[in-house]
Amino acid sequence: MTDTLLKMCDITKSFPGVLALDAVDLEVERGEIHGLVGENGAGKSTIIKVLAGVYKADGGSVDIDGETLADVTPRSVHDAGVRFIHQELHLVQHFTVTESVFMGQEEQTLLGLSARAMRAKAEAFFETALGTQLSGKTLIRDLGIAERKLVQIARALIDAKAKLVVFDEPTAPLTSGETDKLFAAIRKLKEQGIAMIYVSHYLAEITDICDRVTVLRNGQNAGRFDDVFDNSAPAMISAMVGREIDELFPTTEHSAAAPRLEIQSLCADAFNDVSLTVHRHEIVGIAGLVGSGREDLIDTIYGLKAPSSGTLKIDGIAQRFRAPSEAVAAGIALVPRDRRHDGLVLDMSVSDNVNLAALDSVSRWTLENRRASHAVATEMSETLDIRPRNIAATARLLSGGNQQKVVLGRWLNKGADIFILDEPTVGVDVGAKVEIYQHIENLAKDGVSVLVSSSDPGELIGLCDRILVMLRGKIVAEVSTTDLGVDTLVALTTGGAVQEVAV
Amino acid sequence: MTLRSVFARFGLIIIIVMFFSFFSYVSPVFLTFDNQVNIIEASAIVLILALGMTLVVAMGGIDLSIGIAFDFGAAFAVVALKDFGAAWYVACLIGVMGGALVGLLNAILIVGLKISPFMATLGTFFVGSSVERVFTNGGGPISYRRMPQEYRDLAVGDVFGIPTEVIIAAAVCLVYFVVLERSIFGKRIHAIGLQKDAANVAGIPVRRYMFVAFILASATCAIGGLIGSANIRMFTPLAGFSYLLDAIAAVFIGAAIHPKGRPNVIGTLVGVLFLGMIGNGLNLMGLDFNLKAALSGIILVSALALAVAQQRFR
Ligand SMILES: Nc1ncnc2c1ncn2[C@@H]1O[C@H](COP(=O)(O)OP(=O)(O)OP(=O)(O)O)[C@@H](O)[C@H]1O
Ligand SMILES: [Mg+2]
Numbered sequence: 050m051t052d053t054l055l056k057m058c059d060i061t062k063s064f065p066g067v068l069a070l071d072a073v074d075l076e077v078e079r080g081e082i083h084g085l086v087g088e089n090g091a092g093k094s095t096i097i098k099v100l101a102g103v104y105k106a107d108g109g110s111v112d113i114d115g116e117t118l119a120d121v122t123p124r125s126v127h128d129a130g131v132r133f134i135h136q137e138l139h140l141v142q143h144f145t146v147t148e149s150v151f152m153g154q155e156e157q158t159l160l161g162l163s164a165r166a167m168r169a170k171a172e173a174f175f176e177t178a179l180g181t182q183l184s185g186k187t188l189i190r191d192l193g194i195a196e197r198k199l200v201q202i203a204r205a206l207i208d209a210k211a212k213l214v215v216f217d218e219p220t221a222p223l224t225s226g227e228t229d230k231l232f233a234a235i236r237k238l239k240e241q242g243i244a245m246i247y248v249s250h251y252l253a254e255i256t257d258i259c260d261r262v263t264v265l266r267n268g269q270n271a272g273r274f275d276d277v278f279d280n281s282a283p284a285m286i287s288a289m290v291g292r293e294i295d296e297l298f299p300t301t302e303h304s305a306a307a308p309r310l311e312i313q314s315l316c317a318d319a320f321n322d323v324s325l326t327v328h329r330h331e332i333v334g335i336a337g338l339v340g341s342g343r344e345d346l347i348d349t350i351y352g353l354k355a356p357s358s359g360t361l362k363i364d365g366i367a368q369r370f371r372a373p374s375e376a377v378a379a380g381i382a383l384v385p386r387d388r389r390h391d392g393l394v395l396d397m398s399v400s401d402n403v404n405l406a407a408l409d410s411v412s413r414w415t416l417e418n419r420r421a422s423h424a425v426a427t428e429m430s431e432t433l434d435i436r437p438r439n440i441a442a443t444a445r446l447l448s449g450g451n452q453q454k455v456v457l458g459r460w461l462n463k464g465a466d467i468f469i470l471d472e473p474t475v476g477v478d479v480g481a482k483v484e485i486y487q488h489i490e491n492l493a494k495d496g497v498s499v500l501v502s503s504s505d506p507g508e509l510i511g512l513c514d515r516i517l518v519m520l521r522g523k524i525v526a527e528v529s530t531t532d533l534g535v536d537t538l539v540a541l542t543t544g545g546a547v548q549e550v551a552v
Numbered sequence: 553m554t555l556r557s558v559f560a561r562f563g564l565i566i567i568i569v570m571f572f573s574f575f576s577y578v579s580p581v582f583l584t585f586d587n588q589v590n591i592i593e594a595s596a597i598v599l600i601l602a603l604g605m606t607l608v609v610a611m612g613g614i615d616l617s618i619g620i621a622f623d624f625g626a627a628f629a630v631v632a633l634k635d636f637g638a639a640w641y642v643a644c645l646i647g648v649m650g651g652a653l654v655g656l657l658n659a660i661l662i663v664g665l666k667i668s669p670f671m672a673t674l675g676t677f678f679v680g681s682s683v684e685r686v687f688t689n690g691g692g693p694i695s696y697r698r699m700p701q702e703y704r705d706l707a708v709g710d711v712f713g714i715p716t717e718v719i720i721a722a723a724v725c726l727v728y729f730v731v732l733e734r735s736i737f738g739k740r741i742h743a744i745g746l747q748k749d750a751a752n753v754a755g756i757p758v759r760r761y762m763f764v765a766f767i768l769a770s771a772t773c774a775i776g777g778l779i780g781s782a783n784i785r786m787f788t789p790l791a792g793f794s795y796l797l798d799a800i801a802a803v804f805i806g807a808a809i810h811p812k813g814r815p816n817v818i819g820t821l822v823g824v825l826f827l828g829m830i831g832n833g834l835n836l837m838g839l840d841f842n843l844k845a846a847l848s849g850i851i852l853v854s855a856l857a858l859a860v861a862q863q864r865f866r
Contacts (some may be wrong), residue, residue, distance in 0.1 A: 321844045353753070377755030394743045396812065405743060405754045408736035415735050459754065 054116070054244050055100075055131075056080040060109035062095055064446070067437050069095040071268045072109070075246075077213060082235065082245045084259035084277070086252065088289055088478040089450025090436045091265040093248050096540055097217055101133055102126050114212070121274040130212035132205035134219055140197055147171045147185035150203045172201050173229055178241065179234040193340060195227030199234055206238070214238065215246040219450075220254060221475050223504075226338075226543060232258055250450075250478050252282040264288040285393075290480040297483055298511035299490040306330045309498040310467050312350070315359030319345035323359070327467070327498040332489065334509035335502040336471045336542050337519035343502050344386065346519070347471050350500075351383045352376040363467070377406065382465035384456050386472040386502075388449075391454040395445040399435065402444050402455050407463040429458035434484065449476035457485060461492075468499045474508060486512055502531035506538040520544050563862045564808050564855070569824050575833035582836055595828035596721035600611060600776040601795045602820050603728045603804040604769035609803050610815040611765050612745035613662070613669035614695025617654055618799055619775045620680030622792030624650040626781035627684070627694070633703060634696040640703040646777055651774020654680060655767035667701045684789040695786030707783035717779045729817040741765060742814065774786060798827050801856045808859035827852065 062070040070092045077083045085093050100102045100111065111118045115128040140149050147168045149321065155167070164432040168185035175183040179199055190195060198219060205214065208313040216235075220228045235245065235258060249255055255262060255277070264285060272288040274281055306329040315323045320342030327333045337343040348354045350361065352370030361368050363379055370376045373383070385391040393402050403426045404411055411422040426440040433454040435447075443458040444455060460468065470489065474482045489512060493499055503509050509516050510530050518526040518541045525542050562836040574583045601618050608615040628650030632638040638646065654676060661672035685691050709716040732738040744758055752758045776795070781787050805826060806819025830851050834844045 100569045351753075359793075370759060372759065373752055374755050374757035376759075378694060383753060385753050390747075391749050394750045394754075396746050397743065401739065401743075405756070407752075408739060412736045416730070417734060417736050417739060463755075 051270045052079045053077070054113065055246075056110075056112040057096070057100065058110045060096060060099055060111075061107045062092075062099055062104060063107055066439060066442075069268050070099070070106070073265065073268065073270055075263055077244050077246060078261075079212075080239065080242045080244055081260040082239055082247055082258050084255040084262035085246055085248045085265070086250070086255060086262060086285060086289060087265035087271070088456070088480055089454075089476075090267075090268075090328050090448040091289070091478075092268040093265060094217060094448065095268075096265070097133070097215055097246070097248065100126065100131065100215065130210050130224055132214045134198070134201055134205060134214060134216045136218050136221060140187070140200060142190040144189055145185060146183055146187050146189065146200055149189055149200050150174075150185075150207055152204070154208065166227070171207065174207055178206065178237060179203065180237040181230065181234065181473065191491065193227065195223055195230045198223070198227075198231055202234065202238075206243075211243055213244045213246065215248075217248045217249075218250070219477060220249060220251060228254070243341070250476060250482075252285060254481065255285070256281050266291060275540045282430070286479050289478065297479070297486070299487050306496075309364055310350075310500070311361075311362040311365075313360045315346070315349065315356050315361065317345055317349050317354060317356045320349075320519070323519075323524055325517055325524065327500055329496050329498055330493050332493050332499040332501060332513045334513035334516040335500065335519060336504075336506065336509050336516050336538060337502075338542055341519040342522035342543070343519050344471070347383070347386075347469055347500075347502050350376070350383065351381060351469060377463075377465070380459035380466035381469060382406075382463060383469045384453075384460060384471060384473055386475070388452050388456050393452055394441070397444060398441050399430065399444055399447070399455055400440040403429050403440075403458045403462055425462055426458075429462055432461075433458050433488075434481070450481050453477050454481065454485075457488070461488065466497060468497055469502075470499065471502045472504065473501060474503075474505070477497045506542070510535060510538060518542055561811075564805055564858060567855070567858070568822070568829075571826070571833065572829065574684060575829065575836070579833065579836040582833060587832065587836070591825065591828045591832045593715050593718055594832065595824050596717040597776045598778055598795055598798050598802065599721045599780075599821065599824045600724050601773045601792075602799040602824050603724055603817065604772035605799040605803050606728065606806065606815050606817060607732060607741065607765055607769045607772075607821045608669070609807075610738075610745045611741045611762060612748060613766070614673065614800075615658065615766070615769055616670065616673040616796065617658060617676040617680060617791030618770070619790070619796050620677055620684075621651040621654040621770035621773035621792070622777040622780065622795060623787070623789060624654050624680070624686055624785045625777025626791070627687070627777075627789075628774075629778050630694055630696055630699075630781050630787040631705075633699050633803070634694070640700045643703060644706075647778050647781075648771050648774045651777065652767050652771040654774075655770025658770065659763040659766040662766060663759050681790060691789045693786045693788045698786055699782070699785055704782050704785065707779050717783075720775065720779065722812065724772060725817065728772075729778070732817050736774050737761075745815075797852060798824075801852050801859075802827055804856055804859040808862040813862075826855070 052078055057075040059072045061072055073092065073096055075096060087093050095104065099106045102125065104123045111121050113131065118125055118129065136351050141498065150171045151167050171185045172183065175181050179202065181199060183199065189200065207210065219231060224230060236291060247259055256279050259277050261469060262272065262277055262285060264271045266289060276283065308326045308328050313324050323346060335343050349356050352373045352375055368379055389395060394405065400423055402420045408417065411418050411425060423440060430440055432440055435451050435454045435458065436524065444452060444466040447455065474485055477485060487547060489499055501509065510533050513530050515527060515529050516538065517524050518528065518543065557757050576618065581587050601622060604618055605615055625647040629643040629647030632643040632646045657676050658673050661667045661675065662669050688694060705716055706720065707717055711719055732741065739758045740761055741761060743756060744761060777792065780791060802823030803815050805815055805823035807815045809822060810816050810819050830848055834848055839847065
């Protein structure tokens with residue numbers, strides 16, 4: 050017999066102009082890990098937010114433990130034992146681990162806060178519940194992202210009343226090693242009989258840890274997998290996108306051509322003596338852990354940060370950018386890693402965001418020609434399949450993956466000789482990934498030089514012609530992607546096997 | 553629609569209509585054509601300064617030194633007329649350049665030295681005030697009774713019966729509307745105001761735009777100074793200060809009635825006329841001077857608070 054813990058029935062939710070959820074059912078059994086997958090904008094985050102009481106559903110019911118919640122509010126859901134691990138980490142940098150875990154739920158004794166008891170309890174929790182060791186005295190700012198995620202989990206579960214924990218894309222900012230750490234903790238929770246809902250675009254993760262999977266498409270149920278095997282991914286993909294995807298990465302060989310971007314001995318705070326060359330028609334990847342200097346390198350090339358020494362040449366001409374506007378003028382485009390902060394002007398429309406870098410081309414006598422700018426935006430949202438197909442929509446209200454497409458669309462529209470893509474597909478669904486890879490490939494075919502920085506080894510190997518590996522601020526290896534295995538690349542980025550592989 | 557969302561969207565508009573009906577009811581004169589023209593005429597200078605402020609606030613800044621730009625506009629023009637016998641249009645040009653100087657100082661402090669707009673323009677305000685006092689030996693006005701009629705007409709003349717200052721303000725308003733709401737310059741300014749980092753990554757030369765915008769705003773305020781000095785035929789030190797709160801209030805009222813809560817030209821126009829109506833209405837009620845001053849202060853601050861609250865309710 051089945052033992053249902055959560056039962057969401059006929060959940061319907063509409064936003065002005067969008068039916069985000071259309072009679073969706075979601076059932077989670079006690080003690081299982083339940084995957085929730087679907088394309089960008091399918092409604093995953095929305096149903097999670099309905100469960101959290103953030104959005105009020107237009108219709109439908111929520112049962113927890115066989116009891117129907119009369120009113121779904123953050124409060125009532127919390128009391129029923131449901132916890133949420135949000136994608137953003139809301140932790141205070143200079144708090145200790147113990148303080149962070151107990152923030153807002155401090156344990157009081159007659160003598161006030163019992164610091165020692167709380168610390169012991171926190172450490173014990175990490176040890177027994179999450180299977181890891183973490184000192185309660187460590188400061189948050191000294192922790193890696195995976196450990197912070199664990200702190201976030203501990204914070205949600207320390208009161209030991211949790212029955213169901215919801216993870217919304219928890220691994221997006223994690224490297225593969227860190228992901229393993231998180232998974233170990235998740236399995237440990239499962240042993241304790243806690244059920245979980247797990248939202249992710251990484252199907253390998255889904256097939257790895259989930260017992261059952263619910264698939265959403267366009268705000269509707271598109272199937273449920275009651276048995277998940279390692280080879281279930283293709284079937285899930287076709288349920289998600291409504292078609293088969295056989296090739297994730299386009300396969301084209303690029304003939305070597307003249308160098309375009311040349312960097313010599315570039316130094317800054319976070320990296321040292323970096324030299325690299327990107328040719329026309331070439332896609333070069335940069336691999337490395339968070340903190341390897343990868344992010345700063347990208348920022349420095351684009352003029353967001355100043356190098357302390359070294360040279361940067363484009364087509365043989367030395368350049369020194371004091372601001373991104375100068376880099377753009379020299380033919381560089383950046384799709385930044387933090388799309389909500391650096392990529393989009395969230396309160397502007399999709400149309401304005403798409404046109405922002407190339408306003409000159411949709412203006413007459415410096416006045417905006419709205420017909421032209423709208424035509425550009427409409428075309429881009431067709432090409433990139435941005436949903437909803439409403440260019441007047443405010444960028445803030447788009448789902449994560451669709452926001453990424455808007456940023457990409459801006460630069461495809463503007464055009465550039467050198468494309469720098471920083472984590473181009475974080476939070477992007479498989480179908481859209483394939484399209485984005487195809488666009489990158491087309492750029493290279495047209496002679497554009499592409500530099501991709503990513504923490505997804507599979508993506509780098511599939512997409513790039515060669516990969517530079519960064520470790521502690523230095524380029525430690527350069528590898529060709531032909532016959533390169535994910536394991537080898539991961540080993541290189543973690544410094545496990547530093548070997549120079551000749552290209 | 554909930555009560556809350558109605559308030560968030562229309563709160564201030566409802567209050568504006570209420571005041572309008574109230575004044576029409578208590579004063580028989582309020583609704584007359586002549587009185588309405590009075591309101592508009594009295595709002596001309598405030599509108600010009602508030603427009604300069606709109607530009608700065610839309611870009612995510614604030615300018616506390618608009619009064620100094622107003623004074624510098626008046627001072628440079630009056631001195632040019634009086635001591636150098638400049639033609640009226642040359643004097644106007646010099647006045648505007650004098651105002652731009654104030655903006656230049658702001659721009660250097662904010663863009664060059666990376667001081668926050670609030671602190672920088674406050675500094676400019678103090679420095680400017682001292683300069684005015686020193687220049688006038690302690691704050692005495694510089695009067696010039698025999699100024700050219702053309703210059704004088706900036707304030708007292710009319711074209712086909714419409715007061716010149718109203719025409720000037722309307723022209724400035726039109727230019728601002730086109731620049732801020734219809735041009736790509738304005739689009740970029742709004743992008744900077746909404747999300748500076750994203751605008752920067754999108755390749756907008758943020759620093760250059762900020763530099764230009766602060767200078768433009770001050771130059772605009774100097775136009776107000778020209779009209780002010782033409783009206784009373786003298787330059788009075790520190791006269792511009794009195795417009796500061798009105799200008800800020802008008803901009804925030806304007807933002808509150810915008811569907812997306814953005815500072816905008818039409819909204820500022822509505823805000824200025826609202827404040828003008830309040831001043832005029834209280835006058836007509838024949839209240840004691842001090843009571844009137846206190847009341848208009850209270851209404852102004854409440855409108856400002858409401859505008860801010862309304863933003864939060866969205
Ligand atoms: N507050 C809102 N106002 C208007 N539309 C919204 C709002 N929130 C979400 N939507 C729309 O509802 C749909 C579902 O969005 P949701 O965020 O649930 O997608 P998702 O499955 O989480 O996608 P992603 O994988 O990209 O995060 C989208 O079309 C989105 O634009
Ligand atoms: Mg989502």
